Amino acid sequence: MIPKQQEMDGIVRQIYTAMESEQHLRSSLLVLCGDHGMNDAGNHGGSAPGETSPALTFISPKLQSTFQGNDCPAEPDEDFQYYSVVEQSDIAPTLAGLIGFPIPLNNLGVFIPYLLQIWKKGRYCVWSGGGKRSAR
Amino acid sequence: MSGAAEAKGVHADSHADSEKLDLLLANARQLLAIVQATYPEVSFEINPRINLCNHLSSSDITLLACEWQNIQKLIEMFGVGKATYDEVKDRLLAFSRKAQEMMSGTASNYDLTRLVEGIGVAAVALLLALSASFKSLYNSGAAGLFFLAVLVSYSIMMFASSYVEEEQHFWYWMQAGWLAWLFAKE
Numbered sequence: 556m557i558p559k560q561q562e563m564d565g566i567v568r569q570i571y572t573a574m575e576s577e578q579h580l581r582s583s584l585l586v587l588c589g590d591h592g593m594n595d596a597g598n599h600g601g602s603a604p605g606e607t608s609p610a611l612t613f614i615s616p617k618l619q620s621t622f623q624g625n626d627c628p629a630e631p632d633e634d635f636q637y638y639s640v641v642e643q644s645d646i647a648p649t650l651a652g653l654i655g656f657p658i659p660l661n662n663l664g665v666f667i668p669y670l671l672q673i674w675k676k677g678r679y680c681v682w683s684g685g686g687k688r689s690a691r
Numbered sequence: 692m693s694g695a696a697e698a699k700g701v702h703a704d705s706h707a708d709s710e711k712l713d714l715l716l717a718n719a720r721q722l723l724a725i726v727q728a729t730y731p732e733v734s735f736e737i738n739p740r741i742n743l744c745n746h747l748s749s750s751d752i753t754l755l756a757c758e759w760q761n762i763q764k765l766i767e768m769f770g771v772g773k774a775t776y777d778e779v780k781d782r783l784l785a786f787s788r789k790a791q792e793m794m795s796g797t798a799s800n801y802d803l804t805r806l807v808e809g810i811g812v813a814a815v816a817l818l819l820a821l822s823a824s825f826k827s828l829y830n831s832g833a834a835g836l837f838f839l840a841v842l843v844s845y846s847i848m849m850f851a852s853s854y855v856e857e858e859q860h861f862w863y864w865m866q867a868g869w870l871a872w873l874f875a876k877e
Contacts, residue, residue: 642791648721652714658721663794665787666718671780674707 567614575616584653585614588646592635608635611646613670621672641667708776715783716766722790723759726752729797735759751793758786841867 567587574580589609591599599606629637644664651658652666653673727735735756744757762782768774828835848859 642795644791648718652718658718660721661725663722663725663791664718665722665784665791666714668780668784671711671715674711 571614571616582617583615586646586650587612587614604634609643610637611641611643618673621675639669712766712769712776712779712783715780715787719759719762719783719787719790722787722794725794726755726790729794755786755789755793758782758789762786837870 567585570585574583574585588611592605592607592609593599594601594603594605625638642664644662645667646664647662648658648664649667649670653670658664723735727733730752733752733756744754744761762779765774765779765782769776769779828839831838845863848863
């Protein structure tokens with residue numbers, strides 16, 4: 556388990572350094588999430604807290620200027636509720652809002668409020684500006 | 692200009708604010724469309740003759756409709772500068788979360804009385820079957836005991852397991868079938 560987690564950490568590090576250094580990846584967002592967790596036996600399909608609490612992270616060098624960050628690693632919690640908790644269906648409206656396309660028809664998600672802070676000078680400077688900020 | 696003060700909304704850029712509210716409003720409208728499709732009998736439009744917010748025995752859906760009307764008035768006030776960005780944002784998010792909660796709840800809308808009644812009937816049937824077969828099982832000795840053990844373990848296996856592929860059923864049937872075949876071989 557630990558070697559696999561270290562391997563995945565290495566892959567994320569690789570992608571992140573590429574996002575920082577490559578010109579064509581400057582406006583990329585890496586969304587790292589799980590579809591489900593697992594219970595103590597290593598299985599999934601039930602409704603134990605461990606199975607229904609996967610992680611969701613939004614990773615990009617551009618987010619560093621907006622957010623102060625949280626303590627990491629967090630204190631262990633039995634119910635696996637860390638940082639802020641959102642519904643899985645919230646991912647679709649959030650991505651729709653960030654990229655600028657309409658929310659899918661029957662989606663029951665709400666835009667993740669934490670990410671509203673990204674809008675400081677209008678959306679166009681966030682994901683399509685290519686790294687340059689326009690002065691206001 | 693660092694992110695800290697602006698993130699707190701102290702020197703909020705009004706263009707960014709109205710963009711954010713547009714986004715949240717579009718989200719709320721999209722959820723509202725789903726709610727309206729599920730409850731076509733409730734009108735969400737502002738009707739001066741019907742005051743949805745005054746009913747003391749309001750259902751969740753009428754309260755939601757009342758909240759939507761309040762939000763529309765609040766947005767008009769924001770347009771003329773009489774409401775703050777934070778007020779509108781918080782109301783929109785609360786409305787969206789309430790709609791989301793309500794709609795997710797209807798997806799698993801079980802009739803609990805029927806469920807309990809069904810379980811009661813099944814339990815009575817089980818007791819009757821057991822009392823009818825007890826005598827013959829008792830007289831069958833080891834075979835009857837084995838049959839009873841297999842029945843009991845199968846009923847225990849019926850409870851929700853975390854095996855997605857239900858592989859325990861395979862082992863169950865293999866064991867019972869193999870023993871039956873051994874018996875038939877004699």
